[in-house]
Amino acid sequence: MSLELVCPAGTPAALRAAIEAGADTVYCGYRDCTNARNYPGLNFDEAEMERAIAYAHQHSRKVLVAINTFPQAANPGPWHRAIDHAASSGADAVILADIGVLAYATKRHPELRRHLSVQASASNELSIAFFRDRFDIRRVVLPRVLSIEQVAALVNRVGIETEVFAFGSVGPMSEGRCFLSSYMTGLSPTSEGACAPASHVSYVEDGAATRSCLGGITLNRFSQGEPAAYPTPCKGRYVTHGCASYLFEEPVALNAIDILADLRDAGVTALKIEGRQRGRAYVSEVVASFRRAIDALERGDSAAVASGLHAVAEGGRETHGAYEKGWR
């Protein structure tokens, strides 16, 4: 089986761009708190979702619907409605994280294929087995904290499909369980769907440099031309032992395009491109590059695939992240 290329769509235009560029599968979410990229101007209303699924199916591609935040107490309505609508619109699968939402989907729509979101933070065999056995999960999106060896070991043991991140940001924290952004802003990525919401981000001129702030807290200071990431708490500079550093993660992007053979040999089913918050041009460029790389791999073309993606990589630099053991 060829590696399945799973691509982001923050808008209907991005969905069409991803399909034109060679995506096998596109993932997207509703325009509300039910998905983990709840940023202004992004995502799909119900009519757009119906048209998107129809369009993808006309082109024999699949659509996965991310409903991967955690409902707040006494308000499961939006999540239930999202699942019901994804089911009635013919979505190929839903990507879920919350135990309660999983239970609802399993009971109400047993025929609707369920994937486990990275937000569920299932990073070992037993965790994946819990979700698989309890909610008949058919695919798990593995956290970005595992080495290739660990990915291969998990693939062998869990008995369901695995999807791994191939391009996007490096998430150093256990996803779905990080409260840093709400600690600084009062808005929860976990239940409201936006880490470092734009409403709380500000940039302040500071001499020849710029300070980026979240909730009024300075996360970074950088000069013109210096690589800098969007100010999420884990991409900030902090002072320990009197020295400022990128304590959690450098401003680099994950790019696994030159280790696709290793990921295929590890037995993964699908490669996930991150970036529902990015524009159509990003989607077209990244998806096309990965399409070429996967096709070359299929042909047994061992010539190195020139990536050329650093221009769209966050911070302009790239890493293999946790796939290499030295990362941690």
Next chain:
Amino acid sequence: MTARGKLTLGPLLFHWTAQKRRDFYFHIADEADLDCVYLGEVVCSKRDPFFEPHIEAVVERLTAAGKQVVRSTLAMMTLDREVAAARALAQTGVLVEANDVACLSEVAGRPHVVGPYINVFNEGACDVLIDGGAVRIVLPVEMTKSAVRVLAGRAGETEMLVFGRQPLAVAMRCYHARSHGLTKDGCQFVCGLDPDGLPADTIDGQALLTVNGTQTLSNGYLVLLDELGELRAMGVTHFRLSPQDMDMVAVARIHRAVLDGQRGTAEAMTQLRQLTGSIPWQNGFLHGREGLAWIERADAHA
């Protein structure tokens, strides 16, 4: 509300020497008015072997002192030996606090505690876990009052962290090692240099976070002395103190007195302030605000 609120001591999050850790627990066993003590390494399995030889004696001492002992697991497991250790612990039949979903399969159908590192934000998740045998759920730190009101007492026991640095994130990567130019695999146990965590400030000098190995905590201490009565009335049954490098027996005494209605919160807060020194207090999450905020009573009731 007839039964009295239970006071618990959460698992020690920091890497103290085995000697210091053992003495701490003996002192807690003998002196602290606590109903329950959680024991176990939550942050990093590399620390485990140091304290292992003392666990049995500590469990014995705590149990003999009439305290319930719950064994806490790692918040995040990726290695086979970590999963195997959790499985072995669960199979001994002791009461386990599961902090990674991995443990839920192992303890399914048997009484267990769901720890604060497993996301339980709503009734749906709560019901699945109770159905699986959870007798107590420790709510995540990012919990608002309106959510507590819905979830507390839904079934079984409900516990909340009410004192100590707030756990904000767990990771595979060791930031303590990274701050010393090392990696997790060659960490030299530098986390042991900071028994109350390593301050991580903003570049313009604002105290913000505390690094503890692979874990990130708040710089300030969560203090909910003023909210204890309200939480109790909402159905919270257990109140957790997270061990910091300070006189935890005195911290327990202050909370016990407030829970029992024997001391006013104003007096208790004055006493606690003497113990916590210059470390800021925080309670924002419960009030639906940024977690680092401190909401005074007058504001909270406005």
